Amino acid sequence: MADAPLTGLRVIEMGSLIAGPFCGQVLGDFGAEVIKLEDPAAGDPMRQWGRTKPKGHSPWWPVIGRNKTSVTLDLRAAEGRDLARALIAKADVVVENFRPGTMEKWGLGYDDLAAVNPGLVMTRVSGFGQTGPYARRAGYALIGEAMGGLRHITGEPDRPPARAGISIGDSLAGLNAALGTMMALHARQRTGRGQVVDAAIYESVLTVMENLITEYDLSGYVRERSGAILPGIAPSNVYPTRGGELVLIGANQDTLFKRLCEAMGRPELAQDPRYRDHAARGAHQVQLDATIAGWTVEHDIDALLPLLDAAGVAAGRVYRAPDMLADPQFQARQSIVEVVHPVFGTVKMQNAFPRLSDTPGGVRWPGPALGEHTEAVLRKVAGLSDEAIAGLRERKVI
The missing domain is CATH 3.40.50.10540 (Crotonobetainyl-coa:carnitine coa-transferase; domain 1)
Structure with a gap:
């Protein structure tokens, strides 16, 4: 040293x-x-x-x-x-x-x-x-x-x-x-x-704490607990898979969402008025998450992750200590x-x-x-x- x-x-x-x-x-x-x-x-x-x-x-x-x-x-x-x-x-x-x-x-x-x-x-x-x-x-x-x-x-x-x-x-x-x-x-x-x-x-x-104080000061909004999501930011959540494991998917930008829709075999969702842009997806967050969950639960996570990676969509497992020790990225670095x-x-x-x-x-x-x-x-x-x-x-x- x-x-x-x-x-x-x-x-x-x-x-x-x-x-x-x-x-x-x-x-x-x-x-x-x-x-x-x-x-x-x-x-x-x-x-x-x-x-x-x-x-x-x-x-x-x-x-x-x-x-x-x-x-x-x-x-x-x-x-x-x-x-x-x-x-x-x-x-x-x-x-x-x-x-x-x-x-x-x-x-x-x-x-x-x-x-x-x-x-x-x-x-x-x-x-x-x-x-x-x-x-x-x-x-x-x-x-x-x-x-x-x-x-x-x-x-x-x-x-x-x-x-x-x-x-x-x-x-x-x-x-x-x-x-x-x-x-x-x-x-x-x-x-x-x-x-x-x-x-x-x-x-x-x-x-x-990001904009927590400023948002309240300017609008009176008090941020509350929201579990695995950020209210109004969609899709960005934890979804089920066929084998019972959970997968995290973040595709809240317009281009990312379009790629996710193509990976799902549902390209028309990117043009749906409910999901066409950031504000619309945020307003229909619950419905959109249910649609995505209906798709992810039909796939094993080992097949799902390469599919999302090939589409350029951010996705990953919820890691525990043994997952970290086995992961090639952790090992390489x-x-x-x-x-x-x-x-x-x-x-x-x-x-x-x-x-x-x-x-x-x-x-x-x-x-x-x-x-x-x-x-x-x-x-x-x-x-x-x-x-x-x-x-x-x-x-x-x-």
């Missing part, structure tokens, strides 16, 4: 769970040296997460902890905070996702740290941001997803709001934090100064990689994205054992002697 785009960048990751650590994962994927500080007693709770525990270990940790070094440090002890301060003094970035006010209580607020490291970028991830009346509330992804507008529009219209199936609010906040970190580092090249990156989960969700693991032997996980042509990212190693790199990092970065490290261990600071 000597040619990775972030090689030479040192990041101190503090905090736990997903939002902050996902930011660290993204930076580490592209070559940053990510030093993760963990509580000596238990470490990041992600080490324990998982519906399954193959060989007694979490399947979450190899991914969220990848490309990081693990240093145990008791931040509740004065000596531990002093050590954290010493490490941060020699870092470019510190990423934290404690409840706002915690770092300040420990004497590790931005003003304190910038006094010894003026170029430091401090990336702060929280539920509601560092300011405002909700700042110090406990913030989790589900609340941020609800406040940001995502939960209300997710699911079927006749049921309560659903979740996406993953902690998407946390991941969006982590991506926003990584993006903000790179912006701040770019600004530092010009100014020589660091700054605070304030990534709130609810705002990270809000930023991907190495979208999933196999990484050597000390317990599992090897473990498969998603690769580093996006792809850079000259300086790509990658997965160098999976999440490390708790405290695996404590002594090496304290020697290299903090300059501690073996005797000093032994004393810290004896006092349970590390």
